Amino acid sequence: MEADDITLEGVAEYRVDQQIGFFLRQANQRHVAIFTGRMGDRLTTTQWAALSKLKEIQPTSQNQLGRETAMDVATIKGVVDRLVARNLVRTAPDPTDGRRLVLSLTSQGEETIDRNLVTARAVSEETLSPLTSGERMMLVELLRKIC
Amino acid sequence: MEADDITLEGVAEYRVDQQIGFFLRQANQRHVAIFTGRMGDRLTTTQWAALSKLKEIQPTSQNQLGRETAMDVATIKGVVDRLVARNLVRTAPDPTDGRRLVLSLTSQGEETIDRNLVTARAVSEETLSPLTSGERMMLVELLRKIC
DNA sequence: GGATACTCATTTGTATACAAATGAACTTGT
């Protein structure tokens, strides 16, 4: 009659659903669900990231855009291919560097961003809605540290 | 000469890489990378979640395991199929309920968990290593609130 | 006891995510 429900002979029990990885995965899942539910134009979170980052730094190469949006070379290629197929992004060979594929937004891509910007902000808002203003800043700060 | 670099005529700029969704995605990516780098036996984070949750609640149905590990029915099926193929999990029809597939760990599955438990704890530790003890508790608490 | 509603597992299709390998193009050092 000495052990409680947390420890057993000094060995802490392991519960997957109490590990940081589980919380990170679930929180991300909830965020993606909010995004998917609100955002129009069949845009995914990664497509949105690629589009809005491209608006910020265009023209740029495919790999560079991948780096800026934390996407693997294979991942960014798939994302860009789909955006090109939907005429939101345009590719052109780099006249200076034969390896590079220069990306830029089409006017349709620009419009898509403009049309969804308010919603994108609302998605961030809803994701953080269970938190106070102070908690939100704290969470972002802590996540930034473990990235 | 009145605007600074944060606001423009009262409209805050939008930067994807400063949104909560981007941080959640990146933090999760880093955690998965730590897990993949350390864990042996070619186990993924989701496979580990399924295995260790199964140890906790076995025997249970496939959909139930999915619910407990926050996996969609199609996702948990794929994960379980791969664990069965590797002889870490066993399936059997439920004699009581013709719809259910009852899952349990094989002895190899049990051994795999035991063998990797220390590493699993080390993965959580390393993920949180940039944070102080107080920050870790705070982060978990904030993530729990937005799940 | 039988229609209705629900649950379970499966399947299909699309979209990340990443490891690993490849060939072409560029850069560097000497």
Next chain:
DNA sequence: ACAAGTTCATTTGTATACAAATGAGTATCC
């Protein structure tokens, strides 16, 4: 000038992740 190293884009293969649809089995309720 040229070999060695690096970067870029692509391809292949595996593994989540989820929407949507389906058929089989079970529960509910009147």
